[in-house]
Amino acid sequence: MNEDLSFRTSICSDYETLLKECQRAMNAWKQRREEIARIGLHGKQAGDELQKLQAKYARAYNRLERHTKSCAVCRFTTELGRSEETGAIWNSNR
Ligand SMILES: [Zn+2]
Numbered sequence: 001m002n003e004d005l006s007f008r009t010s011i012c013s014d015y016e017t018l019l020k021e022c023q024r025a026m027n028a029w030k031q032r033r034e035e036i037a038r039i040g041l042h043g044k045q046a047g048d049e050l051q052k053l054q055a056k057y058a059r060a061y062n063r064l065e066r067h068t069k070s071c072a073v074c075r076f077t078t079e080l081g082r083s084e085e086t087g088a089i090w091n092s093n094r
Pocket of ligand 1: 068073
């Protein structure tokens with residue numbers, strides 16, 4: 001779905017949890033946005049609702065980012081993510 005967010009899953013369980021939260025928040029926001037567009041809802045109420053969902057997604061994303069910067073496992077995998085042979089290096093180091 002979102003390549004940028006999912007390329008280093010299944011290594012850090014905290015990261016996975018935060019990632020799922022982030023994706024859930026993003027989907028909720030997107031779905032509501034489409035729904036509102038489809039039924040042609042306008043005005044302050046619809047705008048406020050979308051803004052709240054977007055803020056929720058932004059918060060989830062920030063938590064995810066903060067985690068990757070403070071977590072040793074995630075920092076390590078981020079470094080590896082820059083390499084082409086991520087899987088090979090990760091496996092050979094075990
Ligand atoms: Zn982590």
